[in-house]
């Protein structure tokens with residue numbers, strides 16, 4: 001069955017919308033206001049640049065080859081990502097041929113509620129027209145909404161050699177920033193990403209876009225830093241399992257190979273759980289966990305944080321000698337995260353100065369963390385309480401070792 005054939009909206013592409021992760025939990029009171037719109041990410045660019053393909057591959061699990069047969073989009077397609085994922089927002093796919101000066105194109109409305117604008121440039125094609133379009137879009141959108149984050153995807157780079165990729169990126173960056181400077185708009189910041197739907201680069205780029213819209217990002221990164229430093233972990237990611245977007249990582253640089261390994265591990269765990277798991281109503285539950293030893297004396301560790309999120313860690317084999325400490329610190333981390341989002345829900349409209357942003361991340365954690373972990377402190381300061389508790393946990397464990 002295809003999405004188009006399904007009047008109930010339960011299916012996306014050939015997949016059930018829940019992707020086998022069990023029934024939706026009831027939303028906690030006040031987490032989202034049904035009348036309120038989610039933050040919006042716009043996908044713009046010339047025709048055939050790859051916008052619909054990106055959206056389908058990242059959020060609807062369509063395989064890259066299937067996009068060869070996608071029809072051209074001729075009206076704005078709005079896709080609500082909230083039902084199948086922890087990260088809540090809307091993606092609007094804007095057709096390449098749309099005319100901004102047409103009265104039917106309500107720029108105030110479209111750019112006004114927009115958190116990020118992704119402009120897709122086909123790197124395999126002549127990009128001069130795309131660059132002038134980019135300048136026009138950016139100038140217009142910035143005038144309406146100064147808070148928009150502008151992200152340029154230099155797309156389809158699978159067709160370019162490594163040298164060519166770097167040269168193309170340099171050239172596009174130079175021309176785009178020069179054009180903005182000439183127009184007196186050099187205060188606008190553009191971010192550039194090399195992407196392709198045929199590898200993980202598109203997921204990585206989307207992760208970075210989504211992260212910029214998460215008000216609690218710094219807290220999440222801080223928590224991950226504390227977990228890794230106290231558990232002999234080399235790298236940690238907080239993944240949105242359905243989309244394989246990582247919503248936060250620790251402050252060490254991201255190595256693409258590590259990211260790909262983590263994505264593969266999520267696939268393995270979900271597939272195994274779906275095939276052999278005990279539950280009929282979904283693969284991923286609050287006890288989901290896995291350790292995989294690789295032949296490079298590296299270990300991958302996955303632990304479920306809630307129905308949508310998982311912590312993925314990479315560590316050396318000798319780092320997992322004391323699995324108890326890792327497990328204990330993980331529980332403290334999970335508890336601290338819960339407090340971050342409970343505090344966010346309490347703060348509702350005042351944290352970012354950009355009301356729609358405050359609803360980016362769904363506060364369903366409250367309803368899903370029912371594994372008996374109690375809260376250690378209250379409110380946003382409680383997250384700091386979580387930090388010291390984490391440190392304290394390791395101190396106690398070390399003390400125990402000393403005593404031994």
Ligand SMILES: Nc1nc2c(ncn2[C@@H]2O[C@H](COP(=O)(O)OP(=O)(O)OP(=O)(O)O)[C@@H](O)[C@H]2O)c(=O)[nH]1
Nearest residue numbers: 048049050051052053067068072073096156196197
């Ligand atoms: N080689 C390569 N081809 C891609 C990539 N992404 C998309 N394509 C192809 O580009 C073509 C156009 O993709 P679409 O997603 O329909 O482009 P669009 O920007 O949505 O086009 P409009 O709907 O006309 O605005 C399709 O044949 C895709 O398979 C990529 O990363 N690499």
